[in-house]
Amino acid sequence: MCSEVSETAARELAPIAHHRRIPVGQVIHSEHQGLGSLAIIVSGVVKLVKAQRDGRLQIVGLQYAADFVGHPYAAKSSLIAEATTHLELCCFSRSAFETLMRNHPTLEQALYRRALNDLETAREWMFLLGRKTAREKVASLLVSIATRINRPLGGVGATAGKMALQFDLPLSRNEIADALGLTIETVSREMRSLKLAGVVSTAGRRSVTVLNPDLLRTIAEGDLD
Template sequence: MTQQQPIRCDTCAVRHRAVCGALSRTEIERLNAIAHHRTVPQGQAIVADQDTVASFANIISGVVKLTKAMSDGRQQIVGLQFASDFIGRPYREHSAYEVTAVNEVHLCTYDRGQFERLVREFPGFERRLFENTLDELDAAREWMLLLGRKSAEEKVASFILMVSKRIDVVGCQSGQAKGPAKFELPISRAEIADFLGLTIETVSRQFSRLKAKKIIGLDGARTVVVLDPDHLERMSSV
């Protein structure tokens, strides 16, 4: 029996959560052959709004933000993406958003033409991308509900809960709780306020209230410890 040669995908931390998780060994090897790894420093744009799409990427580590320019020059954060998320839309010529590295981001990138050929060739891959798009649609609808109907308290609780579930945390690993989840917020409170449609004063006040209720702990302006995840979950619900 011929021994399989190890490839970089074998040690990828997000492979089974990413869109490539549906691929067979042979298909993974084909995808690995067109993959290139890239590190993007904090604050650097990965792709600009309305840029021609030249490549797609899986996020291996780090956080990116999606922003949309408004007619008066302001920019609105419309989404955050985390490890295992997919950047780009196959078969779309131009990017709908500006994609920026919130912190240092490690990407696995694929040339657009080569990637789209593989998608057409591998039905399971196409299905996984379709499921990924539907998941993003569901998330967008949930966020519309958050922005339109939830109170300020519910909005902030929902944001903290969302980040705690998606970002790399300290304290909860491999599905086994080893203590309170601790993580650093990927964006500033001013950006959180813009993202949630609140003022920065309201966001700061809600963080203070959650801390006073011992639902979260705060270590400086960015570090959050989720002390009572069940209560946080209840507060985030309508």
């Protein structure tokens, strides 16, 4: 499950874990009422949202299967973690997990690497938010989701790097807008424009098929309009 952790640690991890099913829209962690627990995602997608009193939202992270939600030792995080799809979690009590961490440097290190990974992802996203056009933003998100959505728990195996050609969006238009720093109308228009350009096609509200992956990636990187 936690594939990069040593055998012995994994064996000690198992007993303190418990499985949970979470419906769409449920809050996992929040500023004021954290579940107090840490979790690994078995299936589904979690959004990390930063909110302001006036209602402005920004999604600052998406976590997929095999990702960790919640940070040990973390102070107040001022983040809301919410299920954007139906969710299966593998939860650990915070205290039990932190105790275990102290005895297993491997585990500690694995978490550290995850944090560095999240940091790298966040900084990539900062570039997108600050410097990309609406069209590039939408294309980038599609690439990012297509690359991650079907990667199973097993680890960084076969499907790594390759993107799914067909998948279901784990986000509503509203959530896409909040992830990209756009409005829902602009997202809609750019999606249409990508469809007209023959880059993607859609069916229903959520299903997306990437017809031209190379072109989509090129647009996402801004090498083309």
